[in-house]
Amino acid sequence: MIYAQRGILYPARMPEFHRLPPPTEAAQLVEWFWIPEWHIEPGRTSRQHVVAYPALNLVVQPGRVELVGASTKATHRDLVGRGWAVGALLKPASVAALVDDPSALRDDSTNFHAPELLAAVTQAMEAGEDMHRERAAQVFADWLIERIGQVAASARQANEMATLLMADAAITRAEDAAVRLSMSLRTLQRLAHRHVGLPPAAMIRRRRLQEAAQRVREHPDVDLSTLAAELGYADHAHLTNDFRTVLGIAPSAYRSS
Template structure:
């Protein structure tokens, strides 16, 4: 099971956060839905720092609907006032219905003209009904299913690829992933480029880095050399280099904050 909060660098700073599964009609299109709600004290800002999963997200907020591309570094957002968002971590099978070139959205995002999604979600989220979160998920699941149509063989194969790269700790190279999926390395590379916008090795490295950060939060005293070896890094220096490149600080600096 993919951990929806794994990429959150400082979970204790999170606002109210909900994770809900998609409805059956959208199970092949969204890994899960994430719904934060925030209302900090007047004048206060809540900074949320994320090292996101290697995937695209569809995000609905009061200001509009965004398709957010995969990222290559940690990102942050400063939350002020009262607000909410309804996001879907997209499976690759959903991507073709929303963009032809996900690689062009890397570290970026674009607005989607989708009033048929924004307006009903806003009505539900701004309302008082007790089941508004499942209702919002049902609306978004239905919208995705209608937009994407029936899953294609290529889409389902891309879903299997993403699940393998995002969850299997035994996969430490693109070659291993290609062998497991029974495709050529070139086919795997085309698949990740078309459905995620990142090369397969970048997806593997993101999974390892997320796990490393989570392990450091859970056990700040863990030996870094042993952690690096366990996660498949060549040595401690490679783990540190990954941290600095993506998070902007060394593992030792990160764990001092817990």
């Protein structure tokens, strides 16, 4: 399921922004493609705050391709002038074919050598066609399919792990996920390390925090103690501490902002 604004802390401040589902043939490789386009007035800056999904992103923008690792904290980017980006939120099955150790990219990024991908996506985005975003996502998907090839059983298992950790609110501990996936906790931890670069507990924590931020934003009158209980936090203080640690702000202050 595509949550159009989950992870974006201040949606009203966003430039034109789209999330597109991958074509069927790339469904094992990409969660979605995200495409911002912006034209900021001269002398102004638009700061975008994000609490990202616990996954890697492959991002094409004018002149370069970047592989961005999973993050453990809120991040921001300052937009100026005119520009665009086309990012692929990668499913775990894609990761092993693109980087040897995703944990080395945690809270970091690196330039990624993919001249064919850069040329194809740039041509699609700058062609001036009505369906330029859809075309960019399609050529991006085609490149991933060719680069990654057949998806191995272990990679599909890693996808199942990520879906469970990020979509099932009943999963509040890594041990719960291991039982549901009929594997040992150690096997689960190895899958997460190899295909995401974060431990399973960190992925669960990120899901709860994203949902908490979205609920606070969309329902300003929500009782924070009730919300904490519904999301599996021990209490209101636990939720507040998680907010402060990752977002640098308490949920009550975020609600006010």
